[in-house]
Amino acid sequence: MKELVERIKKDGQVLGDGVLKVDSFVTHQVDAELMEKIGERFAEVFADQGITKVVTIEASGIAPALYAAQALKVPMIFARKAKSLTMAEELLTTSVYSFTKQVTSQISISKKFLSEGDTVLIIDDFLANGQAAKGLVELCQQAGATVSGIGILIEKSFQDGRALLEEMDLRVVSLARIASLENKTVEFLEEDA
Amino acid sequence: MKELVERIKKDGQVLGDGVLKVDSFVTHQVDAELMEKIGERFAEVFADQGITKVVTIEASGIAPALYAAQALKVPMIFARKAKSLTMAEELLTTSVYSFTKQVTSQISISKKFLSEGDTVLIIDDFLANGQAAKGLVELCQQAGATVSGIGILIEKSFQDGRALLEEMDLRVVSLARIASLENKTVEFLEEDA
Numbered sequence: 001m002k003e004l005v006e007r008i009k010k011d012g013q014v015l016g017d018g019v020l021k022v023d024s025f026v027t028h029q030v031d032a033e034l035m036e037k038i039g040e041r042f043a044e045v046f047a048d049q050g051i052t053k054v055v056t057i058e059a060s061g062i063a064p065a066l067y068a069a070q071a072l073k074v075p076m077i078f079a080r081k082a083k084s085l086t087m088a089e090e091l092l093t094t095s096v097y098s099f100t101k102q103v104t105s106q107i108s109i110s111k112k113f114l115s116e117g118d119t120v121l122i123i124d125d126f127l128a129n130g131q132a133a134k135g136l137v138e139l140c141q142q143a144g145a146t147v148s149g150i151g152i153l154i155e156k157s158f159q160d161g162r163a164l165l166e167e168m169d170l171r172v173v174s175l176a177r178i179a180s181l182e183n184k185t186v187e188f189l190e191e192d193a
Numbered sequence: 194m195k196e197l198v199e200r201i202k203k204d205g206q207v208l209g210d211g212v213l214k215v216d217s218f219v220t221h222q223v224d225a226e227l228m229e230k231i232g233e234r235f236a237e238v239f240a241d242q243g244i245t246k247v248v249t250i251e252a253s254g255i256a257p258a259l260y261a262a263q264a265l266k267v268p269m270i271f272a273r274k275a276k277s278l279t280m281a282e283e284l285l286t287t288s289v290y291s292f293t294k295q296v297t298s299q300i301s302i303s304k305k306f307l308s309e310g311d312t313v314l315i316i317d318d319f320l321a322n323g324q325a326a327k328g329l330v331e332l333c334q335q336a337g338a339t340v341s342g343i344g345i346l347i348e349k350s351f352q353d354g355r356a357l358l359e360e361m362d363l364r365v366v367s368l369a370r371i372a373s374l375e376n377k378t379v380e381f382l383e384e385d386a
Contacts, residue, residue, distance in 0.1 A: 029270045029306045030255075032263035059251035059271060062223075063259050070225035077222045078252060113222045 001041055001175035004153060005188055007034060008176055014184040018156065026125055026153065027060045038175060039067020042123060042151040045173050045193050046072070049148040051121045053077055053114065055136055057107060064153060065123040072121070077114070079107045079136060092142045096135035099128070107135050114143035127152040127174060130161025137170065149173060156181075157189050194234055194368035197346060198381055200227060201369055207377040211349065219318055219346065220253045231368060232260020235316060235344040238366050238386050239265070242341040244314045246270055246307065248329055250300060257346060258316040265314070270307070272300045272329060285335045289328035292321070300328050307336035320345040320367060323354025330363065342366060349374075350382050 013021040025031040042064070051072050056065035057079040069076035082105075090111040097104045114120070122136045133150050140147045150165060155174035158181075165172050177189040206214040218224040235257070244265050249258035250272040262269035275298075283304040290297045307313070315329045326343050333340050343358060348367035351374075358365050370382040 023303065024306070028273065028303055029268050030259060030262070032259050032269060035259070036263065059255060059273075062252060062255045066223060066225050066228070066256050066259065069223070070229065075222050076225060080221065080252075110216065110221055113217070 001038065001191060001193060003034065003037060004175045005191060007031075008154065008186060012186060014181050014186060016184075018158070018181050020154065020156070020178065020181055020186065022125075022154065026063075030063050032063070035063040036067045038064045038153060039069075040071045041175060041193055042068040042121065042173070043071030045151070046121050046149055049121070050119050051148055052118045053145070054121050054123055055079065055109070055114075055140065056123045057081070057132055057136060060125040061123055064125065064151075068121065068123055068151065075113075077109055079109050079139060081105055081107055092139045094135050094138040094142070096131050098131065107132075107139070109139050109143075111143065114140060114145050116144035118143065118145035120145050120147050122147060122150045123152075124150070125153045127155040127161040127165075127172070128159045130159075130164040133161065133165055134168075137165075137168065151175075154178065194231065194384060194386060196227065196230060197368045198384060200224075201347065201379060205379060207374050207379060209377075211351070211374050213347065213349070213371065213374055213379065215318075215347065219256075223256050225256070228256040229260045231257045231346060232262075233264045234368060234386055235261040235314065235366070236264030238344070239314050239342055242314070243312050244341055245311045246338070247314050247316055248272065248302070248307075248333065249316045250274070250325055250329060253318040254316055257318065257344075261314065261316055261344065268306075270302055272302050272332060274298055274300055285332040287328050287331040287335070289324050291324065300325075300332070302332050302336075304336065307333060307338050309337035311336065311338035313338050313340050315340060315343045316345075317343070318346045320348045320354040320358075320365070321352045323352075323357040326354065326358055327361075330358075330361065344368075347371065 054069035091108040149171040152174040180187040247262035284301040286301045342364040345367040373380040
């Protein structure tokens with residue numbers, strides 16, 4: 001997506017260690033207009049897939065997932081990273097290992113919101129090692145739901161997340177694909193949509 | 194706001210201990226259309242206040258804050274509950290005590306996103322004891338920014354959050370005000386907008 005790629009070129013910051021910081025428009029301060037365009041793009045790409053739910057994980061995935069859900073006229077669900085007091089009922093739960101934080105955490109979705117009849121579009125802001133997306137896929141599988149595809153804002157194509165998901169026969173659509181962050185410079189591959 | 198009140202009557206669940214669960218449309222599964230109407234309502238109420246930033250806290254505040262920011266044509270910032278790897282720079286930070294979880298946690302916003310010139314609208318999903326909203330106000334004050342008001346989806350008017358904020362000379366606008374959750378029944382006060 002040209003607008004996202006241009007925005008990364010303009011406002012993304014490359015730190016050491018393969019870290020791309022987009023906290024001025026995605027992960028901390030959020031540009032609602034850009035998120036709406038991104039959500040609408042995902043909705044276009046998956047328009048004929050019979051999507052019934054858009055699923056993401058708190059917190060940075062919420063904005064693009066929300067606009068995608070709105071454009072597709074379906075509910076959005078965000079998986080929680082910790083059990084909350086009011087989630088005492090039955091949960092779909094799995095473990096996600098974060099290479100960045102080097103911790104394993106639980107993510108959960110209430111069973112009542114996903115079922116066999118659902119066709120799910122998963123949305124997340126980053127795809128690196130693919131662990132978060134894989135966790136979301138596992139929650140959908142536990143519910144017996146079908147995952148129609150995975151929409152990603154920024155794919156770190158030099159890490160193995162995309163391969164991991166494609167080996168699971170999942171369709172990955174990334175709006176920006178980054179070949180390299182070496183020498184503090186962002187090199188792009190051609191994006192999927 | 195009539196639509197929010199009606200939705201709470203229809204889909205809200207009262208658990209014991211003064212807990213109102215709205216996880217089918219606000220806190221876990223999210224109704225984007227309703228959130229957009231809520232965001233637009235806040236934007237109308239604060240239209241002439243010269244708002245430059247909408248501030249909320251992850252995760253349930255993000256959806257309504259995003260639509261309010263979009264309608265006001267300003268950026269949205271969500272305070273983070275834990276420091277992330279890519280937030281090494283200078284932070285505005287304060288402590289928030291959660292009566293629900295009985296823990297004190299740190300919330301942070303990057304200094305670079307709030308400054309003296311900013312006029313802030315704070316948005317959150319619930320107002321109970323007011324600790325989260327007070328924490329967000331403190332972050333704005335640390336930055337020297339002006340807080341123009343606090344927009345709340347659901348106020349538990351039988352708790353003291355509103356009084357706490359009004360004693361700080363802050364304007365509170367709640368779209369649903371709950372007088373009581375006794376006998377597992379939601380009793381409403383007249384809402385602010």
